[in-house]
Amino acid sequence: MNDHTAAADPKLVDLRNAHGVQVGDNNIQIANFLSRQQAAPQPAEWPVLRTVESPVHLGVHPTPSGREGEPQLPPYVPRDCDTLLRDALRTASAAGGLVLVLGESTSGKSRCAFEAAHAIVPDHRLLHVPPQELLSGLESIPDGMRVIVWLDDLEHYLGPARLTAPWLRLMRQKGVVLLATMRVEEYSRLRSALTDDGHRLVSDDILRQADHVIRVDRRWSSSELDRASRYKDSRLSEALQRSHEYGLGEYLAAGPDLMTAWLNGWAPGAHPRGAAIVAASVDLRRAGVRAPIPLSLLEQLHGHYLRGRGGARLRPEPFPQAMEWATAQVRATTGLLLPTEFEGLFTVFDYLVDTTQRDTNASPVPEVIWDAALQIVTEADRATVAEAAVSEEQYDIAEGIFRELVDAGNEDALFGLCRALLGQLRLHDAVELLEQQLTVTVAEPRRHAVCRSLLGMLLCVEEKFDEAEVHLRQVLDSEFPVPGAGYYLGTILLEQGKHAEAESVLRPWAGQGDTDACCALGKALEALGRRDEALPWFIKAAEADNNEAMIFVGLSAQNEEDMATAESWFRKASALGGKSGIAADGFLAMLLSAQGKFAEAEPFWRTLAEAGGSPFAAHHLGQALLAQGRASDAESWLLQATEGDYDGAVEARVLLGGALAEQGKRDEARRWWHEAATDGSPEAAVRLGSLLLDQDSPDAIEWLERAANAGQAQASGLLGTHFAQIGQHAEAQRWLTQAVEGGIASAAHLLGLLLSQQERFQEAEEWFEKAAELGWPEATKSLAELRARGAQPRLRALAQHDEPRADEAYTAGLHFRDAGNEEQAEEAFRVAAELGHAYAAMMLGVALINRGAGAEGLGWIHEAAESGRCSGAALTLGILLKEEGSLDEAESWLRQAEEGGQSSAAEELGKLLHAQNRIEEAEPLLRKAAAAGSAEAAGVLGVQLKDQGRTDEAWAMLYQAATAGYGLAATVLGLMCLEQQRVDDAMKWWQYAAQAGDPLGAHTLGTVWEQNGRIQDAIAMYTLAANEGHADAIVALNRLRTQGF
Structure with missing residues (x-):
C-alpha cells in the first residue's frame, strides 16, 4: 500500500479530525492515507503538488483553530533561510538531488519545505509513501516525469532496502527532487556514529551526499519576528507575545502546552497514571527505541514511574482513562501520545523527548527501560540502544550492551565499548582492552589495524603522544590505513609544533574528504602563516558539518567585520552541539551582545551558565538580562559571577550594584560598588559617587574625583x-x-x-x-x-509717547497680513515690536517662522510671552515647544496662557497632559475646552473616559465630538457599538468617520468590507486611509493589488 497524498480523491481517508491523530516529526503518516482495500495508484495518478493545498497532509503540525474567518493554519511567515532553500530546490529541479531541511522539533522545517516546494516546483508529481514502500515508489518513476519525493523525518527512510547511495545516484540521473526533513538530534546521532573500522554508516553516507543542507532555527530571529508582527492572525499575535520564551512554530504546535500538561498531570487526583505512561514512552525513545510502542508494554512499564512518584497516594485514574488523556489533543493540535495506523501501537510527541534531553536536570533513564528496550528492538538495533545509552551518559548501561555485542562477534561494537569506558573515565581499561585486542587480532590484518588505530587515538587522549604516534604511523604504513589515523597523527604533530609535517600528513586525507582532516589542515596552514590557503579548507570542513571548522570560518568573517556571516556560522555550529557547539554558543553570545542584541544572546549565555557553572557566562547572562530591564532576574547570576577568583568578578560587582539599584536596593548597591571601587574599578567609583551625591554624603566628591582622575x-x-x-x-x-x-x-x-x-x-x-x-x-x-x-533687541517697555506710533504700525501689519502682503506685514510688525508692542512682537515672530527664520522668530515670541503683556504669545510659544518635544517648557507657557484667558490654551494643555497619562489633571481642562465648543477636546476626553470605564460619560463626549466633525470620535463610537454586539450601528459610525477623513475609521471599515467580500468598497476605504499615511491600510492595499484586484 502506498501513502500518496492527493487532493479531493475519493480513495483517501481523511483522519485530520480523528481523536489523537497527529502528523509531523514522528513520520507515522496517518492523515490522508490510502484505503488498504484500494490498489496503489500509478505515477500518472500521483497528485500534482499544487493540488495539495494543506501542508498538514505532509507532516506540518496542526495549530489551534483561529478566530472565525481565519484559515486552518496561520499564514506562512517567510523565514531567513527561505532564499537558500528555494535556490536549492531550483538547482535540484534542474539536475535532481537531495535537499535536506534540518531543525529541532516544531522549528517549522516541514512548513518551510512545503512552502518552498509549492513556490518552486508546483507542477511536479508528488510521491509520498511510508518508509517500507519507498523503493517500490522510486522504482515506478518513469524517465522524464517531474517528481518530488517527500521524505518527512528522513532517518526512517535510510538504510538497507530503503534509500541508499546507489538509489540516490539513480534519482539524480532521472532529475528527481528528494525533499527531506530531519531533526537536528537525529542528524547529529547518525553523523557521529561509526562502524568499528572507522567507516561511516549507510545512513551517514546518504547524509554526506545530500546536495543541499538547510537549517531552520527553532528560535526566530528579530527580522522573522518583525515579519510575523505584520500579519493580522490571532494565533501569530498570541505566539509573538511568548516569543521571548519559545519559537513561534514551537508555540503554535502546542509544544509548551503539552509539556505543561504532562508535568501538571502528576498532581494527585489529576492524571498521574497518564503522566507515568508518557514518562515511560519518552524514556523508551531516549533509550533508542524508534519504532511505535505496544500498548501492552506501556501498561507493563508505567507502574515503575507511578510508584516512584507516590503510587496510590496520587489517586491514579484507571488505565483506559489514562490512555484517553494521554492521546487527547491539546489546543486542537496534537497529543502527548499519538496513535498509529496499527492497532495498539503508539508514538510519543518528539517535542517532549527533545525538551527532556535538553534538560540537564532530567532523571536518568531507569534500568527497567533499558531492559525493555533490548527486549523489543531487533538484534541489529541493539547497537542503537547502546549508542543511546552513550548519548544519555549512562555509560555503564552502554558498556554492558557493547560487551555483549563484542563477545557475540560484532566487529562494529568495539569502538562503542571504548567510548563507554571513556565516558566512565576508565581510560586505562579502554587502552588495556585494545592492547588485548591487538594480541587477539594478529592474524586479521584489517581488524588489527583498526585496533591499533583506536589505541593510538586513546593514547592521544592520555597525552601519551610519542606512543600514540608510533601506533598511528604503523597503521598508516599498513595495507589497511584506517580513516581517522591520519587525522590523529596530524593533530599530534600540530601539538608538537611540527606544522609543516602535519600539513604533509593531513593533506592526503583532507583531499579524500575527511572533514576532521580538512579542519586540522586549515589549522596547520594558519599556523604556517598561510591564512588565505587555510580558509578554503575550513570552509570545506564547515560545509560538511564540522562545527569546529564552522567556528574558524565564523571568526574569520568576524575579523573581516562581516557580522551576518559570522553569526550564521556560529549558529550552525551551535545547533550541532558537542564541545565545539558549546564553544560556538559562547562566540555567538559574545557577537550578539556586542551588537546590542541582548534578547537573542540571552538563551546562549543561559545555556553556558546553566551547563557548566561558568562565572564568565553567568556574568554576561546577568548583563544581558540587565540590558533588557530584568534587574531581578539578573541579580542571582551576577552574584554567582562575583564568587571565587573569576577575573571579571570586579566588573560583575559593578553590574550587580546596578541591578540592585534598579530594584531600589540602594544600600546593597552601595556595598557592592564600594567593594568594587576599593578594588580599583573606576566605573564603580563613578556609580558609588553618584549614589552618595544623591544622598548628600560628603564622601561623594572623593569617589568622583578618584574616578575622574582615572x-x-x-x-x-x-x-x-x-x-x-x-x-x-x-x-x-x-x-x-x-x-x-x-x-x-x-x-x-x-x-x-x-x-x-x-x-x-x-x-x-x-x-x-x-x-x-x-x-x-x-x-x-x-x-x-x-x-x-x-x-535682535530685547522687547522693551512700551513708552507712552510711542504708543500711537506702535499701535498704528501694528494695525498696518494686520492689514498687510490679511491682504496677503507678507513682506510689508513683517516690516510693520517689526517697527511696532522694536517700539515695545508685545502683540506686534508675537506677530513678527510668527511671520519670521513662516518664512523660515525660525530662530529669530522664536526669540520674538519668547520675548512677547516673557513680557507678560501678551497671553497669545504664551499660547503660541507653548504650542511650538510642544511640537519640538520640550514638554516641560510647553506646559509652563500653556498654563500661563490659560491663566491669561486664552481659550485654546485649555485644549492644548489638556491634550498635552492626556498624552503624558496625567489623566486627573487633563480632565477639567478638556471639559472646559469641550464646553467652549472644541470637538477635538471632547473626543480626547471621551477616549480618556472610555479607558477609565466611565462608559456613559464617554459616549456623551464622543457623540458631541463626532457630530461636530471629529472623525476619530466616530471611529471609537463604532468600536463601542461593536463591543455591545451592535454591528449595524458600528458600521454607520465608521462610515461617518471615513467621511470625516479619519484614517483609522476608514481602515476599519475597509477591513470589514474585505471580510464580507466587498473588495472594491474595501479598496476605496484602504485608499482613503493610505492617503492619510495609515501603515496597515497601505499594506492591505498592496496585498489586494498583488492579488489582482
Missing part, C-alpha cells in the same frame, strides 16, 4: 554639575571642560548655559556648537536661542 569622563561631568548647582562656577567649568574632553555632550551644553548666564555669549556659543557636534539633542535649540538673542 579617566572616567562621566565622573567629571557629575562633579561639574554638582559645583554648578552650588554656585561654584569656576570649579564647575574646570570639571565640565574635562568631561567634554572625554566626550560627554551634556557637559558641553551645561558649560554653554553657565557662560550664557554670565553673558559670555561668544564662549557660550562655542560650547553649544561642541554639544551639538557631540549629539546633545538640546544643543541646537539653545544655540538658536542664543543667536536669536544676539540678533
Whole structure:
C-alpha cells in the first residue's frame, strides 16, 4: 500500500479530525492515507503538488483553530533561510538531488519545505509513501516525469532496502527532487556514529551526499519576528507575545502546552497514571527505541514511574482513562501520545523527548527501560540502544550492551565499548582492552589495524603522544590505513609544533574528504602563516558539518567585520552541539551582545551558565538580562559571577550594584560598588559617587574625583554639575571642560548655559556648537536661542509717547497680513515690536517662522510671552515647544496662557497632559475646552473616559465630538457599538468617520468590507486611509493589488 497524498480523491481517508491523530516529526503518516482495500495508484495518478493545498497532509503540525474567518493554519511567515532553500530546490529541479531541511522539533522545517516546494516546483508529481514502500515508489518513476519525493523525518527512510547511495545516484540521473526533513538530534546521532573500522554508516553516507543542507532555527530571529508582527492572525499575535520564551512554530504546535500538561498531570487526583505512561514512552525513545510502542508494554512499564512518584497516594485514574488523556489533543493540535495506523501501537510527541534531553536536570533513564528496550528492538538495533545509552551518559548501561555485542562477534561494537569506558573515565581499561585486542587480532590484518588505530587515538587522549604516534604511523604504513589515523597523527604533530609535517600528513586525507582532516589542515596552514590557503579548507570542513571548522570560518568573517556571516556560522555550529557547539554558543553570545542584541544572546549565555557553572557566562547572562530591564532576574547570576577568583568578578560587582539599584536596593548597591571601587574599578567609583551625591554624603566628591582622575569622563561631568548647582562656577567649568574632553555632550551644553548666564555669549556659543557636534539633542535649540538673542533687541517697555506710533504700525501689519502682503506685514510688525508692542512682537515672530527664520522668530515670541503683556504669545510659544518635544517648557507657557484667558490654551494643555497619562489633571481642562465648543477636546476626553470605564460619560463626549466633525470620535463610537454586539450601528459610525477623513475609521471599515467580500468598497476605504499615511491600510492595499484586484 502506498501513502500518496492527493487532493479531493475519493480513495483517501481523511483522519485530520480523528481523536489523537497527529502528523509531523514522528513520520507515522496517518492523515490522508490510502484505503488498504484500494490498489496503489500509478505515477500518472500521483497528485500534482499544487493540488495539495494543506501542508498538514505532509507532516506540518496542526495549530489551534483561529478566530472565525481565519484559515486552518496561520499564514506562512517567510523565514531567513527561505532564499537558500528555494535556490536549492531550483538547482535540484534542474539536475535532481537531495535537499535536506534540518531543525529541532516544531522549528517549522516541514512548513518551510512545503512552502518552498509549492513556490518552486508546483507542477511536479508528488510521491509520498511510508518508509517500507519507498523503493517500490522510486522504482515506478518513469524517465522524464517531474517528481518530488517527500521524505518527512528522513532517518526512517535510510538504510538497507530503503534509500541508499546507489538509489540516490539513480534519482539524480532521472532529475528527481528528494525533499527531506530531519531533526537536528537525529542528524547529529547518525553523523557521529561509526562502524568499528572507522567507516561511516549507510545512513551517514546518504547524509554526506545530500546536495543541499538547510537549517531552520527553532528560535526566530528579530527580522522573522518583525515579519510575523505584520500579519493580522490571532494565533501569530498570541505566539509573538511568548516569543521571548519559545519559537513561534514551537508555540503554535502546542509544544509548551503539552509539556505543561504532562508535568501538571502528576498532581494527585489529576492524571498521574497518564503522566507515568508518557514518562515511560519518552524514556523508551531516549533509550533508542524508534519504532511505535505496544500498548501492552506501556501498561507493563508505567507502574515503575507511578510508584516512584507516590503510587496510590496520587489517586491514579484507571488505565483506559489514562490512555484517553494521554492521546487527547491539546489546543486542537496534537497529543502527548499519538496513535498509529496499527492497532495498539503508539508514538510519543518528539517535542517532549527533545525538551527532556535538553534538560540537564532530567532523571536518568531507569534500568527497567533499558531492559525493555533490548527486549523489543531487533538484534541489529541493539547497537542503537547502546549508542543511546552513550548519548544519555549512562555509560555503564552502554558498556554492558557493547560487551555483549563484542563477545557475540560484532566487529562494529568495539569502538562503542571504548567510548563507554571513556565516558566512565576508565581510560586505562579502554587502552588495556585494545592492547588485548591487538594480541587477539594478529592474524586479521584489517581488524588489527583498526585496533591499533583506536589505541593510538586513546593514547592521544592520555597525552601519551610519542606512543600514540608510533601506533598511528604503523597503521598508516599498513595495507589497511584506517580513516581517522591520519587525522590523529596530524593533530599530534600540530601539538608538537611540527606544522609543516602535519600539513604533509593531513593533506592526503583532507583531499579524500575527511572533514576532521580538512579542519586540522586549515589549522596547520594558519599556523604556517598561510591564512588565505587555510580558509578554503575550513570552509570545506564547515560545509560538511564540522562545527569546529564552522567556528574558524565564523571568526574569520568576524575579523573581516562581516557580522551576518559570522553569526550564521556560529549558529550552525551551535545547533550541532558537542564541545565545539558549546564553544560556538559562547562566540555567538559574545557577537550578539556586542551588537546590542541582548534578547537573542540571552538563551546562549543561559545555556553556558546553566551547563557548566561558568562565572564568565553567568556574568554576561546577568548583563544581558540587565540590558533588557530584568534587574531581578539578573541579580542571582551576577552574584554567582562575583564568587571565587573569576577575573571579571570586579566588573560583575559593578553590574550587580546596578541591578540592585534598579530594584531600589540602594544600600546593597552601595556595598557592592564600594567593594568594587576599593578594588580599583573606576566605573564603580563613578556609580558609588553618584549614589552618595544623591544622598548628600560628603564622601561623594572623593569617589568622583578618584574616578575622574582615572579617566572616567562621566565622573567629571557629575562633579561639574554638582559645583554648578552650588554656585561654584569656576570649579564647575574646570570639571565640565574635562568631561567634554572625554566626550560627554551634556557637559558641553551645561558649560554653554553657565557662560550664557554670565553673558559670555561668544564662549557660550562655542560650547553649544561642541554639544551639538557631540549629539546633545538640546544643543541646537539653545544655540538658536542664543543667536536669536544676539540678533535682535530685547522687547522693551512700551513708552507712552510711542504708543500711537506702535499701535498704528501694528494695525498696518494686520492689514498687510490679511491682504496677503507678507513682506510689508513683517516690516510693520517689526517697527511696532522694536517700539515695545508685545502683540506686534508675537506677530513678527510668527511671520519670521513662516518664512523660515525660525530662530529669530522664536526669540520674538519668547520675548512677547516673557513680557507678560501678551497671553497669545504664551499660547503660541507653548504650542511650538510642544511640537519640538520640550514638554516641560510647553506646559509652563500653556498654563500661563490659560491663566491669561486664552481659550485654546485649555485644549492644548489638556491634550498635552492626556498624552503624558496625567489623566486627573487633563480632565477639567478638556471639559472646559469641550464646553467652549472644541470637538477635538471632547473626543480626547471621551477616549480618556472610555479607558477609565466611565462608559456613559464617554459616549456623551464622543457623540458631541463626532457630530461636530471629529472623525476619530466616530471611529471609537463604532468600536463601542461593536463591543455591545451592535454591528449595524458600528458600521454607520465608521462610515461617518471615513467621511470625516479619519484614517483609522476608514481602515476599519475597509477591513470589514474585505471580510464580507466587498473588495472594491474595501479598496476605496484602504485608499482613503493610505492617503492619510495609515501603515496597515497601505499594506492591505498592496496585498489586494498583488492579488489582482
